Amino acid sequence: MSEGDVRAEFATQFAFMEEVLERARRAGAQAEVYWSCSERLPVNFEAGRLKRIETTRHHAFALRVIHEGRVGLTSSTVAGEPAEMVERAMAAARYGPEAGFSFPSSDPGADPGDWWDDRVAALGQDVLVDWGWTFVTGVHGLDGALAHANLGRQIGATRIINTAGLDAVYRKTAVSAVFVAEVTEEGNFLHVYDWDASTRGDLDITGMAARVVEDLRAARQNVVMPPGEYPVVLAPRAVRDLLGPILACADGRAVQRGVSPWRDRLGEEMFHRSFTLVDDGRLPGAAASCLCDDEGVPTGRTPIVQDGVLRSFLLDLESASALGLTPTGNGARGEMADGPPVPQPTNLVIPAGEQPLADLLTGMRDGILVENFMGAWSGNLYAGVVTGNVALGYRVRGGERVGRVKDCMFSVNAFTALKEALGGISRETRRLGSVSFPYLLLERATITSRSD
C-alpha cells in the first residue's frame, strides 16, 4: 500500500476531512483535521489454550480550530455531518483556552515508508496462532506454570491537514507479542513475562520464550533480603520506571506550567557523564516510529540528556510556543483522538555502555537484580521519588543469582541516583517495543522489607 493507495482506499474519509477543513476556514477559523484508522488482529492464549481471536477496525477524526484567538477541540469516530463537527469545535472555542500557537505549514515531506513492512501487513491469524502455540506448548506445565500469550498485528494510516497548508500522510505496521508464565502456590505467586513490539517482522519469538523459561527457573527459589542499602542492577524493563521522574520533568507542558522544576536548567550537568537519554521518533523498527507527531510536526532525534547534561524538553506545539523553543515532534493524542495533543515520548533510547552485564553483576558483592517493579509509577515524580515493589528480582552474590527476593520495596531518588550512584551501564541492550535500554548499576538503593 503506497501513499497513493492510502488516498484511494480512504477517499471518503479524506473528502470528509477536506470538507470539514474548508467549512472551518469559511467560518473564519484556523483549523486542523486529524484522522487515523487502524485494523488490529489480536490473538489471545490463556492457560495453555487458544482463547480468543479478535478483529477490530476503528477510525478516529479530530478537529481543532483557533477562532478569535481561542482553541476549540472536538473528535468523532464517524465521518458524520461536517457542519456539525465544525459547529461543535466552534462552540468549544467560544469558551476555550487562548491559543498560544499556530498550526505549522511546513510539511514533514513524503512518507519514506520506514514504518511499514509488507511482511507484517501480510501476516494473518495463522502465523500469530503458530507463535502462540510455540510458546504455550513449550512453557505450559513447566514447573507447574500456566502459560499465557497475546499476539497482535496492526496496520494503520494517519493524515493531518491544516489551514496553513500542511498535508501529511503516513501508514504504519506493527506486530507485538507478550509471553507470560504464571505460578500460583500458597504464599508464592510468580509472574514472569517478556514482550516486544516492532514495526517490522523482526520479533525474536524463540528468544523471548527462552527468556521466560530462564526467569521461571531462576525465580523458583525464594531467598530473604534483609532491609538495608544495597547495590542494584536494573534490567531494561525496570529502567523505564527509574526514568519516570526525568520524563515527568522534561514534559514540555509541565515545564510550561512550572510544575517541573527544570525550566531554567537546560545546559546544566544534572546527571552522571555516562548517562544519555534520547527520544528517537525514527528509530528503525521501534514501535513508536512514524513520520510525524499528531500535530504534523516531523519526528526526529531529541537528546533529553546528553553526557549528563539536560539538553531538551519534549514539546508539542503549545508548550514549544510558550517556552520559545522549537517543537520536537512529541505531540500525541489519545488512541481515539479524543483528547488534546500533549507531549509524549516516542521511542526512548539509552545508548549501550561498555561493561558486560556479567561484570556489573559480579561487581555487586551482595545486591539485587531487578527485572521489573510493581506500582513504581505512582510516586511524587517531580521530586524524583521512585518507590516500587520488587515484583521480580533476584539476590545476586558474587555475580550469581542465588534466588528470588520478594515482599520488599525498592526506593531511590532518581535524580541523585543517576548522578551520584550510577556505577555502570551494560553493553547489552534490549528493545522492548518503543524503548531500547541497557542494564544500569546503581551503587546504592534502599530496600525495605517485612520483618517476618
Next chain:
Amino acid sequence: MKAFLQALVKDRPADYVEARYEESTTVRIVYRGPRLETVSESVLTGGALRALVNGGWGFVSFNRPEDAEELVSAALAAAERVGRERGEKVTLAPVDPVEAEVRLDPGEDPRRISLAQKVDLMGEYNRRIMAWGPPVTTSQVLYQEKFTRLWLCTSEGTAIYQEKLDLAGLLGAVATRGGLTQIARHGFGSSRDFGVARGLEGRVDEVCRLAADLLDAPVVQAGEYPVVCDPRLAGVFVHEAFGHLSEADDLAENPSLQQVMKLGRRFGRDILNIYDSGLERGARGYLPFDDEGTPTEKTYLIREGVLVGRLHSRESAGRLGERPTGNARALDFRFPPICRMRNTGIEAGTASFEDLLEGINLGVYAVDSYGGETNGEMFTFTAGYGRMIRNGELAELVREVKLTGNVFHTLENIDAIGRDVSTGEGPGGCGKGAQAPLPVSHWSPPIRIRRAVIGGR
C-alpha cells in the same frame, strides 16, 4: 438500532452471539494554572460482536456500520477456529433473557447545563486555588462527563437499552518551594447528579492548605508500622488487594488459584465483610445490567472473615459451576466484556475513629490514594499523604507514604473497622488489560492494619 443488532445475532452458526452498539459524548474541561487548557467534546460511536463456537471466542469491533457484516463473518470464523483448536467446551452459566430499557434518572442533569456554565464553575474553583498565593503556585482542575446510549442484543433473546452518565472531576492545588513540589486534591464523581460538582469552595481551601503544609512535612521514615487507612485508601486497598483476586475469569483458568481461593476459606477476622455491588444509585460503579445482560446484585466476597463469593461473567460462572453475578464489563465497544468490579467496599464496623487510634504508640494514618497495583499476592499503593500516630493520637503530617505488602497477611491483619462509611467518589478508574479507565467506586469505612510495610528512606 435494536433491529440492526438483532439481525446481526440472529440465526448464526454459533452457540451464542451478542452484539452491542454504543453512542457516547464526552465533555472535558481542564484548567492548569491560570490557563484554561482544554475544552473539548468527543463523540465515540461503534459496535461490537462476540461469538462463541465450541468454547472458542471470536470478537470484532468497528465504527463504520458498513464494516459490520464483513466483520461478523470474521468473528464467526475466528470463534470456529478457536473452538476447534482449543479442545475444551465452555458452557455459559444460564441467565434469563431480559428485555429492558434503563433511562437515566438524573438528579441535576448535566445535559441541561450549558458548556459555558460548566467552564465558569470550574473556572471559579481554579481562580480560588490560584488566588491562595504562595506557596500554592499552580492548579489542576478537571471535569469530565460522559453520556452513553448503549444497546445490547443476544442470540438468546436479551435486548437491553441503557442510558448511562459518568461524571467525575478533580480539584488540585500544587505547592512548590525550592525544588520541592507537593500536590493535594479533592475528587468528586457521580452517575446521576451534576450537584456533586457544586459547593466545593471549602474543599478547595482544604486542598490549598494541605498542599502548602506538605512542603514542610518530612518524608515518612520507612519501616513496618500499624497503619490506619482513611476510607478512600481502605477502599482502594480492598479493590486492589482483594477485588482483583476475586475476578473469576483469571480464576477459572487457574486450578492452583482455585485452591488458594476456595470458598469457605478464612481470610480475615470475624469483623471483615467485603462486597461488590452495582446497586448503589449515584455511585460511579452503579451498573443495572452488565455487558452480557446479567442483572446486577450485591455480591459478598467475604462474610465474617470467610470467602463466600466471587465476581463472575457467564463464562467464569459456567466453568466453576457458580452463578453469574453481573460483573462482565467492557470499557466500551472496542473491547469484549471481562470480569470487573463495580462498587467494591468493606462493610461498616463498630469502631469510632478514636478506637482505631487507641493503643498505637507509633503508627501511620494514611490518607487518600494516588493508585496502586497488585500481582495477586503482593500489592503496592501510594497514599496522598499521612499523619504519624503517636501515643494513640494524630501527630505530625508526613509525605511520600507508600504501602506494600502481602495481600493475605494484610487481610488477616485488619483488626479494627470504622463505623462511618464514606461514599466519596473520585476521578479516574480501574485498569485491567488495555481496558482503562473503567468507572468504579469504593465505599468503605476507615480500617486499621496491625502491621504494614511503608517504603521509602
